[in-house]
Amino acid sequence: MTHSAPTRTARRIPEASTWAALYARAQALAPDALGADGHVRNLTHGRWQATGEPRRTVSPVDGAALASLPMLSAADARAAVEAAAQEHATWSTVPLDERRARVADAVNRIEAQRDLLAQLLIWEIGKPYRQALTSVDRTVSGVRWYLEHIDEMLTGRAPLGLISNIASWNYPLSVLVHAMLVQALAGNAVIAKTPTDGGLVALTLAVALAREAGLPFSLVSGSGAQLSEALVRHPDVAALAYVGGKSNGRDIAAALVDRSKRYMLEMEGVNAYGVWDFSDWALLEQHLKKGYEYGKQRCTAYARFVVQRALFPQFLETYLRVAPTLTVGHPLLATEDGQLPDVDFGPLINAQKVEELQARIEEATTRGAVPIYAGTLDPANFLPGQDVRAYIAPTALLAPPRGTALYHAEPFGPVDTFVLVDSVDDLITEMNVSNGNLVATIATDDARVADEVFARSRAYKVGHNVLRSRGDREETFGGLGESWTGAFVGGALLVQAVTVGQPGERLAGNFPEYSLLPGRARRP
Template sequence: MSQLLKCISPVDGSVYVERPLSSDGDIQKALDKAVAAQKSWRKVPISEKQALLSKAVDYFVANKDAIAEEITWQIGRPISQSPGEIGGFEERARYMIDIAPESLADQNVGDKEGFTRFIRKEALGVVFVVAPWNFPLMTAVNCIVPALLAGNTVLLKHAAQTPLCAERFSEAFKAAGLPDGVFQHLHMGHDSAAKLIGSEGVDFVNFTGSVPAGHAIQKAASGRFIATGLELGGKDPGYVRADANVAYAVESLVDGAMFNSGQSCCGIERIYVHESVYDDFVSGAVDLLKQYKLGNPTDTNTNLGPVVKTSAAEFVRGQVAEAVKAGAEALIDPGFFAADKEGTPYLAPQLVVGVDHSMRVMNEESFGPVVGVMKVSSDEEAIKLMNDSEFGLTASIWTEDADAALAIGDDINTGTWFMNRCDYLDPALAWTGVKNSGRGCSLSKVAYEHLTRPKSFHLRTKI
């Protein structure tokens, strides 16, 4: 009897999806098929690949409402927000499709009499994508679409919480007419995934998830000379300068901290505010948080749903309780939100002040609807605190001075630096992290360099 994958919906605790896990034989068969398919797929003209993948994107757009409802039931995101995932998916996919010919073109290294010389970007082979649940389409598309355009074949393992998203990818590519074996999804456990990574035939692994899981991916790949792309989350800070538009900063940073119930790798998890605007910022943030509607995410009036699991809610509650015990102050009374109930994944938004970096709520990824706020007296203090983290995914500054923003950003150890915006991936820019936020790159032209290998052609044309 095969083992079962069960997706427990945070909406009501019911079993929303149940699927058999792939056997070792199923996984090997899929890998063999991917290896065989790649030999011909890499030779398909880029224009044909673009047309096929554009049709796959069309499938997602045409089925937007049904897919959004599935996302809401699988992870608990409010139905008022889930359609935005398909919008973000489409933006990233179409951009990567559009830039593929230029990004994958042969690189001419200059004229030399009697020679033809250029560098070609060749596909790696089989790319294994291990995708997370929190933004199940947008995270997966970051690698899947450019990997396919580059001539690789793809195997996808989606998180156990979002199996229907993996199936939607397969349905989309089938509807688009992608050749058999070019894309396949597999429902599998962690041990099976590790075994697959160590197998001959997998040529690159793209993983989005936790730091411990990233180490497990590295360990699984350590016996082979293959590369890994790792996006491992963050503890992303925002800095509100004295010259900031405070009302705008409040609106943007609170949304950056609370969207998707705070379950975003690049969401705002800590905020540093200049002392001259600190009181205004904190009072404005509290007022805004009290306007949130926590409840059943299938209700269109809800804008804050449950976190993915009760254990995740308990983790956040534990961070807050520890901080309060150490002298911090939680400014939101959970009782203000009727839906907040211990023993459930329904968790009220929270803003904590009087915090410092000895507290877990300021140094450990929360991945929930909580944010700590600290008062600072200078840019130098803010820089020091923003960099005081094991993570380095994104950071943001809120100011009217673009020159200051550029100068400060040059001293911040993150993959992305924002001014007056946060919690967003621009597909034209390289998505990357430093420190424990991982390594590698997705999106932008740079992503294609990580999904291909350079091959030099040196042809003597005159003897």
């Protein structure tokens, strides 16, 4: 599908923001990692190597061809893990002061390329410019907090071993690179898998900058089927950090349950926003607007609104004030003064995701859900004739039937569902529909209701009239039920998860072993 925008528009992509210009800048900074032909290399055995079968990637922004993923074989992945484990033996003996200096150097190098990394993220994962800058900034500020506090966190602790990382495409810097830098700071060698759906060049550049600073990083590309045996099950892997969907997460958890290695498995869940005896509709407007950032392609996005039936008219009036103001469009079309646009969100990660959401919407409405809002794409926010198959406007449905995907599964896109309830018990039941999620919020004027929701919620973080997020620095992060398995992270727990303390210590987390204790974040 294409849009035909009026030819009178003067908006355009600035020459400096074209993919060709950005890739050339990145290639000049990391020529060993990024081939001039667009073929990206794997980082194994301590150097960038032209291994793997190239698989072309395309931009969700307009379908244009980007760089090529170097897809490794299972055998090459095993060799990469074994080489990385050997590198750990040397790195683990490096004094903390030296490790801290090298990580600080890496952070400074990444910060110096803030704008370039952000614009690469726009092309590769469709993240709008302001939000892409925030991803870089959170990486930098988060790791600097650990640099400041690492002495106390490592008191009485030793490095664990080679840490393997498999993460989703939506936060390649502020989740994946951030974790890798902290893992190395704690004394571990690190290997990571490039997300196959997006973020290849931005991630490769950041890792190349860290490698130049002397950090023991390895980076490999390939399908999960080919690489999981090495990155998950290889005996040289001491711990696995995973961020992704439930189906793959369950398979990984099953593969690890009988192995003596650490793991931190973050999986999806339906994050719910409850409304009961509430009157601050201006606050709700703010929450609804902010909640649509990046098209709700976030593990902490709120997609399910459970509303007291008597308040639904006021809720709906508020929602319908916000939804039409959301701007969806090409995230690189400069305004007349040359500034990149501040759209609420651009494309989803690919056209297949849009097709999946459209099928789920059709399933729900065919079976009785009531369409409440269906936004449209404004041609003025796109180039004439642009491929817009990866874009979808905000959509909201009332009462999706039980058994439909939109009732029980996270949409991971700009589709909201509304469920009406008549009691606090029903409110909590509907907020817990996914049997475990990462965050929840209860909007209420009644503190007793907030206390009851917090006590019975299956979310790890619950907000009372505030939105909750993954958080960083001193804030811990985890999940309940099916949204998380293994050690909790964030703050000191992130360091504890990848280091060894006193014999018999207990880590905070969701483990099947009886000797390890769960934990939970408090309501702010």
